[in-house]
Amino acid sequence: MKWCQKCVLPDSRPNLVIGDDGICNACKAHGSKREIDWSEREAAFRKVVENARARTSGYDCLIPVSGGKDSTWQVVKCLEYGLTPLAVTWKTPARTAIGQRNLDNLVELGVDHVDYRINPKVEARFMLRAFERFGSTAIPMHMALFNIPLTIASRFNIPLVVWGENSAFEYGTEDESLTGFRLDGTWLKKYGVMHGTTAEDWLEYGFSRKELAAYFGPDAGSMETSGLRAVFLGYYFPWDPQTSLSVAAAHGFTFAAGAARTGYYDYADIDDDFISLHHWMKWYKFGFTRLFDNLSLEIRNGRITRQRALEIIREKGDQTPHADIEKFCAFAGIARERFFAIAETFRDPGVWKQRDDGVWHVPGFPVDNWSWT
Numbered sequence: 001m002k003w004c005q006k007c008v009l010p011d012s013r014p015n016l017v018i019g020d021d022g023i024c025n026a027c028k029a030h031g032s033k034r035e036i037d038w039s040e041r042e043a044a045f046r047k048v049v050e051n052a053r054a055r056t057s058g059y060d061c062l063i064p065v066s067g068g069k070d071s072t073w074q075v076v077k078c079l080e081y082g083l084t085p086l087a088v089t090w091k092t093p094a095r096t097a098i099g100q101r102n103l104d105n106l107v108e109l110g111v112d113h114v115d116y117r118i119n120p121k122v123e124a125r126f127m128l129r130a131f132e133r134f135g136s137t138a139i140p141m142h143m144a145l146f147n148i149p150l151t152i153a154s155r156f157n158i159p160l161v162v163w164g165e166n167s168a169f170e171y172g173t174e175d176e177s178l179t180g181f182r183l184d185g186t187w188l189k190k191y192g193v194m195h196g197t198t199a200e201d202w203l204e205y206g207f208s209r210k211e212l213a214a215y216f217g218p219d220a221g222s223m224e225t226s227g228l229r230a231v232f233l234g235y236y237f238p239w240d241p242q243t244s245l246s247v248a249a250a251h252g253f254t255f256a257a258g259a260a261r262t263g264y265y266d267y268a269d270i271d272d273d274f275i276s277l278h279h280w281m282k283w284y285k286f287g288f289t290r291l292f293d294n295l296s297l298e299i300r301n302g303r304i305t306r307q308r309a310l311e312i313i314r315e316k317g318d319q320t321p322h323a324d325i326e327k328f329c330a331f332a333g334i335a336r337e338r339f340f341a342i343a344e345t346f347r348d349p350g351v352w353k354q355r356d357d358g359v360w361h362v363p364g365f366p367v368d369n370w371s372w373t
Contacts, residue, residue: 001287001351003366007296008309012286012351030300038238045236048229049081052160055227059086059112061160064149066271067103069241069255070164072248074233075109078162085162088152090144091117092272093124094327098255099271105252116148120331122211127274128332129205131339134195135285135346137328138278140215142194147217153228154218164244165234240301241265241294261321264294264312274328276321284343287351287362289319314367 001010005022017025052060060083065071067089078085089103107113123140130139153161199215209216218228233239245253245267255267262269262279269275269290279290295309304312329336352360361372 007299008292041236055159059158060084062086062153062158063162067106069245069248072253073244085111087111087113088149089115093120094273118214124332143215150217161230163232165239166232262319263290273324276324284347
């Protein structure tokens with residue numbers, strides 16, 4: 001493993017490449033933001049808005065929302081530009097009380113809203129099967145939150161879907177063609193966090209087409225014919241977690257200090273008790289956690305140094321979300337021991353080595369005196 005010498009991410013992270021200069025492509029992409037003409041990008045967004053408003057007498061756009069600070073920012077921006085949005089939420093089976101309050105607050109900003117819930121028995125089976133097969137309980141989540149909004153937009157003839165930041169740009173990619181404004185099938189396959197699968201691929205794993213109906217999106221042909229356009233708001237406006245937080249907080253978004261479970265930000269991933277499992281599995285697969293991702297963003301935005309980031313990692317130590325794991329086990333109907341046995345099968349031997357005393361560790365880990373037990 002190699003570790004970026006500017007941020008704290010290793011090259012085991014998917015799509016992250018560290019150059020001969022020791023700097024990763026995500027840090028270099030972030031540096032390129034200084035060269036972007038944001039006034040030109042804003043003007044381009046105005047044209048997107050004009051086009052959408054001219055093509056419908058109903059909803060101008062659809063905004064996929066969770067109620068978090070980013071989706072609150074998206075709603076605020078779209079309302080500022082005169083759009084009439086339909087907000088759509090895939091309802092997680094583990095929505096939190098504060099998540100519900102923030103979602104209610106988002107709707108009160110002045111939007112129509114659809115809260116789409118999938119049969120929890122199907123979700124529980126799907127999440128467990130995805131965990132067993134790919135070490136990710138979040139494949140059904142991503143499949144739902146990407147496809148449900150696109151399906152609804154297609155059925156309601158809504159011309160525009162507005163997403164938040166483009167993770168290909170923010171977290172690194174080897175394919176520069178995916179860092180632009182557009183979310184399409186190619187982007188989804190690589191960055192939709194579905195391990196390249198579609199709902200069709202899961203039919204042979206004990207599911208019927210009817211059970212997985214919500215996970216099937218509109219076909220690419222119908223989207224092309226209808227002219228449905230899906231864009232990243234972060235392409236047109238500088239995206240920074242602190243900026244979206246300040247906008248969201250000014251419009252009623254709330255969070256509790258000290259709430260971070262698998263990362264650095266107290267205001268992130270607070271609407272769902274299961275998302276922490278997805279982030280935590282990075283530890284087994286790649287030798288880093290959500291905390292490293294968050295701190296790398298802080299380094300790139302000039303708010304902390306790399307040395308301080310390493311100190312924070314040492315201070316926070318193990319962030320295993322034990323309470324969330326217990327909740328998932330109850331939801332999926334499995335014992336805690338089985339959960340950890342499944343997780344262990346995804347420990348990457350190219351990242352981890354076992355010492356003579358049986359303890360697993362990551363050679364070359366950048367934090368000194370890390371407690372591997």
